[in-house]
Amino acid sequence: MALQPPILPQLINETITTARISADSGIKVYIPSYGNLRVDDIISIYFNSVLVVDYRITEVDVLPQQFLIPGNSAMLGNNIMQYTATDRVGNTTSSDPLPFTVVQSASVSDYVLSAQIIRNGANADGHDQNQIIYILSSLTGQSVSDKFITFAHYDSGGVNLSAPYGQTSNAGLFNLFITSSINENVLIVATLSSDNTVTNSEVLSFVEAPITYSLSATVVVNNQPANGQGYNLVVAKLVNSLTQAGIGGRSLQVYVGGAANYPNAVITNEMGEASIYISTTNPGSMNVIISLQSDYTVQTNLDINFIPSYPITFPPYEVWVGEYVPVSTLFGPIYFQQGHVYEVSLSRTYNFIWDCGVNYAHIYSGAGTICASGRPTDFLFLGDGFSYLKPLKTGSGADFYSRYAPYYNAANSGYTLVTVVDHGPTDSTFSIPAILGKQGNVLLEHSDNAESPNPAGNVTPEIAYEPTDYWV
Secondary structure, eight states, X not given: OOBOOOBOTTOBTTEEEHHHXXXXXXXXXXXOOOTTOOTTOEEEEEETTEEEEEEEOOSTTOOSEEEEEOGGGOOSEEEEEEEEEEOTTSOEEEBOOEEEEEEOOSOOOSEEEEEEEEEOOEESSSSSOEEEEEEEEETTSOBOOSOEEEEEEESSSOEEESOSEEEOOTTSEEEEEEEESXXXXXXXXXXXXXXXXXXXXXXXXXXXXOOOEEEEEEEEEOOEETTTTOOEEEXXXXXXXXXXXXXXXXXXXXXXXXXXXXXXXXXXOTTSEEEEEEBOSSOEEEEEXXXXXXXXXXXXXXXXXXXXXXXXXXXXEEEEEOEEOOHHHHTTTOEEOTTEEEEEEESSOOSEEEETTTSOSOOBOSSSBOXXXXXXXXXXXXXXXXXXXXXXXXXXXXXXXXXXXXXXOGGGOEEEEEEEEEEEETTSSOOOSSOGGGTTSOOOOOOOOTTOSSOOOSOOHHHHOOGGGTOO
């Protein structure tokens, strides 16, 4: 594919006069930028098939650039200007040729159009402006007012001019403002409308605008079960706050307030989006904080929720057991939910269940030798012993009381591994494999061991004691 033809700003209707060439000390040639421009490319300009310029590219933003071809290279009549670009491995691409005519003229115009660049290097954001002031004067240096100047620009398509033409002021001036959305060099050609041999050419640069980031997030999937296998999905989006265009290839840091599994960092795709999958075994609300890794002030956060997924097994823990073990000691690490059913497993089997409210008036409750029979109990026991229970309040097990305690004799003392499983509220799909039909009763194992302060004999629990015998 051929490159764009060279630009000759002195041309008017594909013609240039000898007077114009003489006034400008030659023929002005602008070489436009092209795709795949690389450092060390060689630009070769041919005038009527004769090599007149060889130029090595030292920076990728040097084009478009003006070259001045000596006027004596021109011929009256038909001429052709063309250039080639050769990369470092020798591949050469030619531009389309630009034919034009050189005609004889006796004199130049009575006017001179000059320019002063007031601002250059604006951000290529479509808003930041470069500025040129044009000055129209006579050959004797007098300001020329009320003359119209037209403007043309040569670029990749991102340029906007404050006006396509303008009229000089009393001082012979006109201000032109230029914006671009593409970071490149831009050729601006001004022409006096009443005499198109009077022109001025300037090259302006537009640089890549610093990006102002905007980060947002949306919960796409929420309220998944807290079983470690259900994933909530949060999608973060990073955009240019000015253009709202997505920004890809950026790293986002992720933090979730709570025990959860999630990626510590994600990379935005070409649309500026990144998906964050989060799982946990802890039900409830969690706050998700997302930050741009390169600038932590660019941040957003939102809440997600996980619903309980029963059964939930708490991490097992060890408790020293010897003699009477109150519930505050046995269940200290557990946070109970009122109305839930809990299953308890003890690796060391107790000798019997002791009731402080029958023959004895004290129990080790964690707060001193206070018998819990003097205050309401905090558990409803289901089935046999401590196997299944239902809290009558919500809170830490360290703050719970019960008149019943498992008893371990001296020979049986030691550490026991406590495993607690939360089967959820009583309306959940769970069936206790004991005597669930008698949830109003307290059903406890008793022993006729001589050490038992409350021996009850080997009797079936539901016959031996009525609920009123055990609950205060």
